[in-house]
Amino acid sequence: MELGPCFNAGVYAISDTGLTISQSYIHDTGLHQSADPPGNNIEIFTSTGVEVAYNFLQHGTSNMMAVQSTQVNVHHNHFQDAKGPFWRGQSVQFNSVTGTGNRINCNLMENGDAVVAVAQLCPPGHGFVSGCSDPEDKISIWQSQGDPSDPIQIYYNKVLGEGRSASAASINMIDGYGQYVDAVGNIVIDGGPGGIMVSTGSHTHILNNTLSGSQRSWISYPDGPAAQVWNQYPGVACDDHTVSGNLGLWLDNTATPVPFRFGGGCTNVNESNDNWNAPVAPPIASAPIPQCSP
Numbered sequence: 001m002e003l004g005p006c007f008n009a010g011v012y013a014i015s016d017t018g019l020t021i022s023q024s025y026i027h028d029t030g031l032h033q034s035a036d037p038p039g040n041n042i043e044i045f046t047s048t049g050v051e052v053a054y055n056f057l058q059h060g061t062s063n064m065m066a067v068q069s070t071q072v073n074v075h076h077n078h079f080q081d082a083k084g085p086f087w088r089g090q091s092v093q094f095n096s097v098t099g100t101g102n103r104i105n106c107n108l109m110e111n112g113d114a115v116v117a118v119a120q121l122c123p124p125g126h127g128f129v130s131g132c133s134d135p136e137d138k139i140s141i142w143q144s145q146g147d148p149s150d151p152i153q154i155y156y157n158k159v160l161g162e163g164r165s166a167s168a169a170s171i172n173m174i175d176g177y178g179q180y181v182d183a184v185g186n187i188v189i190d191g192g193p194g195g196i197m198v199s200t201g202s203h204t205h206i207l208n209n210t211l212s213g214s215q216r217s218w219i220s221y222p223d224g225p226a227a228q229v230w231n232q233y234p235g236v237a238c239d240d241h242t243v244s245g246n247l248g249l250w251l252d253n254t255a256t257p258v259p260f261r262f263g264g265g266c267t268n269v270n271e272s273n274d275n276w277n278a279p280v281a282p283p284i285a286s287a288p289i290p291q292c293s294p
Contacts, residue, residue, distance in 0.1 A: 004028040008039035010060070016047040023054050030061035030083065040065050040088070044072065049101075052077060059083055062090045071101035076294065079109045082135045089136040089168070091159075096143050100150040104139055104157065106292035109191075111135050111161040137172040138191055146180035151203070154183040156291045159191035169194045170211075174201035177236045183209060188248075189285050190214055193224035195250055199232040200266075202239045211248035212280035215255040226250035226276060230263025238266035247275040 003010040005028035013019055021042060030039040041060030044050050047069045057063040058080040066072045072094065079091040091109040094102065138159045146152035159170045170191030173181045178201040186209045188195050195211040198204050211226045226248055231238035243260055252258045259276030262269050 001025070002027075004041075004059075005031055006039060007031050009043045010039070010041045012039075012043045012045075013047055013050070014045040016044070016050065018049045019044075019047060020051045020053070021055060022051070025056045025058075026060070027056075027058040029059070043067075044069050047072075051075075056080070062088045062093060064092045065090070065095065066093070066097055067095040069097055070099035072097055073101065073103045073105075074107065075103060075105045076292065077107045079107060081111055082138075084135055090140045091135070091138045093137075093140040093142060094144045094152065095140075097141075097152070098145050100147045102144075102146060102152045103155070105153055105155040106289065107157045109138050109157060109159045111138070111191075135192075136168040137170075137175070137197075138168070139171045140175060141173050141178060141181055143176040144174075144178045144181070146182075148180055148203070151180040151182045151205075154181070154186065156185045156289045157187070158285070158289070159186065159188045160285055161190055168192045169197040171196045173198050173204055173206070175199045175232075177201055177233065179203045182207070185209060185289070185291060187284060187289070188212065189280070190216070194228060195224075195226040195248075197227070198229045198241055200230075200236045200238050202237055202241075204229075204241045206241075206243045206246060208245040209248075210280055210284065211246060211250055212284075213248075213250035213258075215251045216253060224250075224252060225258040225261040227259075227274075228261045228263055229266055229269050230261075231265025234265070240268045241266060241270070243269075243271040244273050247278040247280075249277060249279045 001024040003026045010026040010029045026041040040062040041057045042064045044066040049071045052074045063079045170188045182205040189212045229241045
């Protein structure tokens with residue numbers, strides 16, 4: 001099935017149960033720029049038991065958003081060139097998603113790189129050229145909470161390229177507030193000025209990810225790290241974060257390596273057995289991830 005171009009959202013579901021969106025090409029949504037916000041490729045609200053799988057989602061304001069929902073399983077999709085602008089621009093965002101069964105696993109997320117070329121292809125108001133993107137956090141977990149027995153999973157995704165973004169994370173595991181979120185086995189190559197971030201909250205694991213960031217001299221933030229835990233939100237609890245088994249080499253805009261950073265404001269932050277001086281061979285971007293076999 002193909003949906004697009006669309007003035008607003010491609011798929012909009014509210015208070016649904018047992019919805020499956022599969023094997024579809026959804027693209028060029030949000031053409032009606034006066035909407036607030038312009039439409040995303042897929043928008044899910046107050047729903048339970050939603051599966052989004054084996055789709056190609058391209059050129060949405062954001063490509064996939066789930067709000068106030070539970071048991072949302074997003075897997076084996078190809079996301080390309082989220083248009084933005086800020087505050088949208090995610091490949092996938094969970095917003096106030098809670099409970100068990102929430103997954104963002106085995107997806108490919110691509111955003112066109114090279115800021116000069118992108119600026120030429122995408123003048124303001126034009127977002128419909130392949131390689132045109134203005135993304136923010138590629139995976140954004142906003143004010144969401146998994147369950148102690150079944151955290152929100154961000155497993156075995158590939159996050160490649162960052163478009164024009166000069167400030168966003170590749171994966172922002174907790175933003176605003178939240179708890180029980182795990183990022184495991186992801187491959188991030190130039191996915192943003194920063195790699196995997198925890199901005200507040202509690203009970204996270206950043207395990208066995210591969211993170212490669214080349215020098216991008218145009219980025220305005222000179223010191224985005226490969227991984228970071230800090231409390232951006234005073235007054236919100238920030239506790240119990242584990243960072244272990246990760247490898248890669250992340251450079252800032254002066255080509256200085258920037259490894260894991262603890263930015264303060266949290267308790268019980270444990271970092272161990274990481275290798276932050278391990279250059280990543282380019283073939284990893286195209287190599288299959290064994291855990292993601294259909």
